[in-house]
Amino acid sequence: MRAGLAPGAWAALESHLIQAYPNEACGVLLGRAEAPFAVVEAHACANLNTERSRDRYLMDPADQIRVEKDARRRSLDVVGYYHSHPDHPAQASATDLELSWEQVLYIIVSVREGKVAERRAWFRPLGQKSFEEVALDAAL
Ligand SMILES: [Zn+2]
Numbered sequence: 001m002r003a004g005l006a007p008g009a010w011a012a013l014e015s016h017l018i019q020a021y022p023n024e025a026c027g028v029l030l031g032r033a034e035a036p037f038a039v040v041e042a043h044a045c046a047n048l049n050t051e052r053s054r055d056r057y058l059m060d061p062a063d064q065i066r067v068e069k070d071a072r073r074r075s076l077d078v079v080g081y082y083h084s085h086p087d088h089p090a091q092a093s094a095t096d097l098e099l100s101w102e103q104v105l106y107i108i109v110s111v112r113e114g115k116v117a118e119r120r121a122w123f124r125p126l127g128q129k130s131f132e133e134v135a136l137d138a139a140l
Contacts, residue, residue: 003037003079003105003121004137013042014109014116017084021111023053026083028067029105033077037105037134042082043067056095057083080105080123087112090120092131102126105134 009029017025026047031040045063049056059081068078081104085093090110092100100106102124110118121134 001035001037001123001132002135002137003039005039006031006041007138009039009042010138012044013082013107016042016044017082017109017111018114018116020047020084021114022086023047024049024055024057024084024086026057026059026081028059028064028071029079029082029107030067030071030076031079033079033103033105037079039079039105039107041076054086055088080107082107082109084109084111090118092120092122096122097124097129097131100124100131102128106131107136 024047027042027044029039029042032038046060047053047057048060049058071078085108090108103126106122108120109116121136122131123134124131
C-alpha cells in the first residue's frame with residue numbers, strides 16, 4: 001500500500017511537529033481516502049494531554065470537528081491523522097494500535113533534537129488487529 005503527500009502537506013505537518021517539540025503534536029490529514037491515498041493538506045490540532053504531553057496525545061475534539069466540517073464543505077476526505085514521536089522511532093506503539101481505527105492512514109514522524117529524523121505511515125485493514133506499513137511518496 002502507498003500514499004502520496006503533497007509537498008505543502010509535508011511542510012505544514014513537519015513545521016507543526018518541530019514547533020511543538022519536545023511535546024507530541026497531532027493533526028488531521030485531508031485528501032482522497034481511496035487507494036492510492038493522497039494527502040493534500042495537513043491541519044494542526046491541539047494536544048489536550050498535558051500530563052504526558054511528551055509521549056501521548058489527545059486530539060482536541062473541537063479542532064478535529066472544525067477541520068473535518070471544513071473538509072466536507074470542500075469535498076475533501078479525512079484520510080487520516082498524524083502525530084510526532086519526540087526522541088523515539090516512528091514505529092507505531094501499542095497505544096497507537098489500541099486507539100486506532102480501521103482503514104485510516106496514520107503518519108508518525110520521529111523528531112529528534114528539534115529535527116525530523118524519520119517518517120513512517122501505518123494502516124489497519126478492515127477486520128485486522130495489527131498495522132501494515134504504508135510506503136510514503138514524497139510528492140503527488
Ligand atoms: Zn504514537
